[in-house]
Amino acid sequence: MTISDPDFVPGVELSGALYEEAVRPILRDVFPGLRYTAARVGSGSEVLGFDTARSADHEWGPRLELFLAPADRDRYGADIRLLLAERLPKRVRGWPTNFRRSDDPLDPVGRMLPTEGPVDHRVDVHEAGAWLSERLGLEWAGAVPADREWLTVPQQRLAEVTGGAVFRDDLGVLTAARGALAWYPEQVWRYLLACQWQRISQEEAFVGRCAEVGDDLGSALVASRLVRDLMRLCLLLERRYAPYGKWLGSAFGRLAVAESLAPSLRGALAATEYRVREGHLGDAYEAVARMQNAVGLTDPVDPGRRPYHSRPFLVLRAERFARALARTVTSPELRGLPLVGGVDQWADSTDLLGRPDAVQAMARSLGRGVPERAGQ
Structure with a gap:
């Protein structure tokens, strides 16, 4: 893909089109009554609203996060991924829904690539609580984090969870979390x-x-x-x-x-x-x-x-x-x-801040992280 073809649209808008024009009708037809959340959250410049045509060169395109209840994630998650691979349109608003995943360890990114076969798409299926725990580095239980817990979460991660857009939320977990994390106590x-x-x-x-x-x-x-x-x-x-x-x-x-x-x-x-x-x-x-x-x-x-x-x-x-x-x-x-402050007031290594386990370990060593649980 080149950055000039097709016309650029903001990534969150493109994700909304992917959901409304493709994912939503497919799920309605095959899994009627399934309760789920559809959103574009997490990593990506589009989630923060900073994407441009240049962003299309990697890890950008028609992307979506689907969140299911834990039992539904276990029961239907793999089937939904295969279903979408077969039935998603090849393009949305002119942009390919297929991504080529790089095997190069020095360039481990995905790029849009047209295909005539099944789509290797970027509609990822999660359970909301587990996804939030992984993104934040905290055990998400639905409550506002304790005061000291806030100090261990990089602001970039908080922006990724509270930014982007939610297109549907039957479960309510993600919307509640975004409200709880909208700003610091x-x-x-x-x-x-x-x-x-x-x-x-x-x-x-x-x-x-x-x-x-x-x-x-x-x-x-x-x-x-x-x-x-x-x-x-x-x-x-x-x-x-x-x-x-x-x-x-x-x-x-x-x-x-x-x-x-x-x-x-x-x-x-x-x-x-x-x-x-x-x-x-x-x-x-x-x-x-x-x-x-x-x-x-x-x-x-x-x-x-x-x-x-x-x-x-x-x-x-x-x-x-x-x-x-x-x-x-x-x-x-x-x-x-x-x-000393929150983690990104005393550390600015991208590799460190992208590893919640390492951040928690360092915060504990400084005496202000989440107490380590027995057995860890």
Whole structure:
């Protein structure tokens, strides 16, 4: 397939067409009365709403997740997959429903490929509870996770579960889970905000210190890290889960604050002189500090920049915001924790964050994960 043929449509729309025009009538005819959920959730740029024509080169196309009750999944799951392989149309909205699965371990992706035979489709059949447990790394039992459990789930995973679209939900499990996971409980939110301000406080003075010793490249590098942390902080303040690196800027660009804040962030990244870089960062610090005050979670904190101790570097002293927020954390599960935060505030390896078992093990080692169950 090429990215110009056929005309691009957003992937979630394409998945909806696959369900309405093909999967739904087939299931109605062969399994009348079957209760199920049909959705496009999980991995994929289309679930987050960031797909473009370029996305069609791999792991994109007419895809769907079907969720059955546990007994129905065991009884009908394999039959449904075979049925759809035989009866799905070869194309939906011009896009092939057949995927060629790569045997190359260095390129293990699926790509759409026309076929005249049975369709190797991407309609996957799951049981909702098991799927949620696998995606989140938690034992999903239908209840809102405990406060400390939230800290072990990457925001990318939360976005994948709560994004996309649900086309039908007879079972109600997925819709209930999406509602429960739509955003952090307030105490978790307060704690994560405190931790994000703490991250900024740890490096804001280094922009000047690196420049002072003649390391302008190092100064620019630290500034870029601070820009990233400010963007993630804005997503937290506007109650949006932060996606992984490829889509972080796109997600930030959809925020209400983006238009006014982006010039300062771009200026800090583009600056070739320290004082210019410091000025743009200071403007950004103050703007985000005012955002924090406007949310009303703490008494107002002075949003003005100031010297770093006796050194000639102008910073926000972001720890003031971290401490103010930390004082409002009353959850017994969170109030005694260091200001380290959720897993993607202290780790950003894609390979790690994509392995819930490894994330849970690391979180337990830091004393804030889900307690290990007997026998594990």
